[in-house]
Amino acid sequence: MALTSQALSSLAHDDPAAWNSGSADAVASFFAEDGSIVINAGEPWLGRSRVADMASGFHADVPDLGLTCDDIRMAGDHAVYVWTFTGHDAARGNPLNIRGWEECDLSADGKVMASRGWFDAAEYARQAAGT
Numbered sequence: 001m002a003l004t005s006q007a008l009s010s011l012a013h014d015d016p017a018a019w020n021s022g023s024a025d026a027v028a029s030f031f032a033e034d035g036s037i038v039i040n041a042g043e044p045w046l047g048r049s050r051v052a053d054m055a056s057g058f059h060a061d062v063p064d065l066g067l068t069c070d071d072i073r074m075a076g077d078h079a080v081y082v083w084t085f086t087g088h089d090a091a092r093g094n095p096l097n098i099r100g101w102e103e104c105d106l107s108a109d110g111k112v113m114a115s116r117g118w119f120d121a122a123e124y125a126r127q128a129a130g131t
Contacts, residue, residue, distance in 0.1 A: 008079075011110070012069040015081070019055070019067040027055035032111040037102075039117045062087035062096060070099070079104045089128040096127050 011030075018026035028051040031037070037051055038044045045054040059065060064087040071082040082101045089096060100119030104112050 008072060008074050011079075012072045012081075016067040016069050016083070019065060019085070022059055022063075022065075024052040024055035024059060028052035030112055031115075032107050032113050035112045035114065037112075037115040037117060040119065040121055041116075061090055063090055064088055077106045077108075079106060092128060092130060094128055094130040096124065098124050098127070 015027075015030055018030065028048045031048050031051045033048050034046075035048060035051065036044045036046045037054060039054070045051050062085070065085055066087055067083055067085045069081065070084055071080075073080045080101060080103055082099075084097065084099045086095070086097050088094060098119050100117060102115045102117040104116075105114045107113050
């Protein structure tokens with residue numbers, strides 16, 4: 001399945017809008033019912049409800065999270081989505097500016113089947129600590 005340029009453009013706009021809404025269910029809606037995400041080679045979050053749990057965790061840690069899509073590339077049913085999120089660490093109030101990306105395998109209907117996300121966790125911790 002190859003997404004049209006219009007569908008790809010819509011994804012680049014709608015996914016950040018879901019994150020920026022603060023709704024974990026809106027984020028999870030981009031995933032297939034049995035979709036999954038793995039962040040920084042950690043434990044997988046399997047199924048749409050667990051993806052919502054993952055998003056809830058990010059929203060709790062960064063309540064004013066603002067996500068932007070910096071770039072998106074597509075090859076067949078595989079996408080690379082480059083992003084930046086900003087906000088403030090909930091525990092300390094320190095500003096965050098974190099860049100990362102996701103590699104996604106998409107279903108025939110454009111839902112995320114599997115996502116492997118990456119960001120610099122040490123940099124996140126440094127910014128959260130204000131050092």
